[in-house]
Amino acid sequence: MSPAQRSAPAVRRPLSRLAPPLLLLLLLRPPAAAGDCSPPSDLANAKPALEDRTNFAEQSTVTYKCNEGFVKVPGKADSVICLDNKWSEVEEFCNRSCDVPTRLLFASLKKSYSNQNYFPEGSTVEYDCRLGYRRDHSLSGKLTCLQNFKWSKPDEFCKKKSCPYPEEIKNGNIDITQGILFGSSIYFSCNTGYKLVGATSSFCSIGRDSVEWSDQFPECQEILCPKPPKIHHGMIQDEESSYAYGQSVTYKCMEGFTLHGNSSIYCTVKDDQGEWSDPPPECKDTSQIYKFSLMVQELTTVNVPAAKNPAVPRATAGFHATSTPKGGGSSPSVASVITLGCVAGTIIIVTIILFKVFWDSGKSGSYYTHENNKALNVKFHNLTVTDDAAEVRPPGNL
Structure with missing residues (x-):
């Protein structure tokens, strides 16, 4: 027997010892194509987006996603490629960063930073003043990403602009207790006897070149009373063509008549309308x-x-005359x-x-x-x- 024949039973013996289920799986498993890759491993501060795949053919690409609290460093690759059963090399591309820069009421982030999302420790950003504000160059207009990856507290480096100081209103008043800076409001009112014609308020808003008042200032128009009423058998002394608030009229009766009521009435105001203080008097005959x-x-x-006789009158029948009292004289x-x-x-x-x-x-x-x-x-x-x-x-x- 040749040496090859003697060694054959030794090769078959290990295969016969495999468990039947495992042997079945090996027989049914399709042969892997040459160059395929298994799932890529995690990287520092990042994980691959596998999408439930377990096998990757050659030239397949897998992209990584940074863990929470980390941001992709601009310009660095964040994916790998399957090359002959191996994944390509990739540098660490996820790092800590501050969030989007603080939004300020008085200033907006410069356009050069508008598309940036990576702000590592020590990085700075700059702002431009918004409309209605002016730059205060004595204060810093920059924010810095601190070691704790929080932005530094901004100074109020943009100040509100001021509207022109309002001129006085004739026969009226202007309430400027809120000031005249951008965003402030002023209020108008008229003196007693005058009514407001126009806006009741105005606020300092953005104009063409700077800031200006939003509404034109109103006017205070004098309130007049209606013509004083006429009276019968009487007249108005020194009658005028019109009567304003506080003016009065005086009535006088014709000869042979007497005045009853108030001889004078005056012009007063109610709900921005002129009216007389009392009804007119009357002249009586x-x-x-x-x-x-x-x-x-x-x-x-x-x-x-005189009585014709001293007889007792009918109205006094039953009464008896009395004697004349002593001392003389006659009694009635x-x-x-x-x-x-x-x-x-x-x-x-x-x-x-x-x-x-x-x-x-x-x-x-x-x-x-x-x-x-x-x-x-x-x-x-x-x-x-x-x-x-x-x-x-x-x-x-x-």
Whole structure:
């Protein structure tokens, strides 16, 4: 037996000792193509984006992604290539960096840094002042990425511009308590008796070349009252063509009339509208009041005739005459006293009625005519006194 024949059983013996499942897998596994690569390993501060692949053919490319807190260094490769069962070499390309530079209200990042996302320790950035601000060169306009990878605290190296100082408004006021710097507002108001025509406020905003007020300043227009009302049987003294706030008018009645109410009223303002302080007065006929006083005077002078005989009057029947008191003289008769009392009571009642009638007619603006007065005179002058002066009766009741 040749040496080759004696060694054959020794080669077959290890294969026969493999477990049946493993042997089946080896038989069914497709042969790997020459040059294929297995998944690439992790790199410092980066991991490959495998997308669930386990086998990579020759010339395949895998890109790495930086771990959280690290940024790709610009200009360095971040991928590898499969070359003959091996991955190509790659340098470390992920490093620590500050975040995007701080956004400032008064300044914007210069354009040269707008597309940059890698800011290692010690790197600096610069800013330009925004519109409405001016550069303060005494302060640094740079920010630095510190050792803790935080940006340094910025100085306020851009200051607000100032709008022109507002001019005064005639008959008005300007509230500038907020100042006149960019973004500030001012407020307008008018003096009493004037109304605002235009904007109530304005703010310092960006203009063509610098900053300016957003709205034109308003005007304060004088408020006028309407024409003063006319009155019957009266006039306005020294009447003018127009009346402004605080001005007054004075009324005067014609001869024979009396003024009732305020003789003067003045112009006031309500809700930016002019109005008069009170209603105008009234002129009432003085002659009616004069006639009333004459009538009362006539009624109080009615003559009562003397008694014709000392007989006891009907109104006093049952009373007995008394003797003349000692010391002489005569005492007034009971009939005379009663008669005078009746006349006085009648006069008082008539006076009250007439006063009420004339008061009501005066308030309503109407008065008795001459004929009415005449009828009243006839009615109260034709009172009849009985022969014994005991009663006063109107005509027809004798």
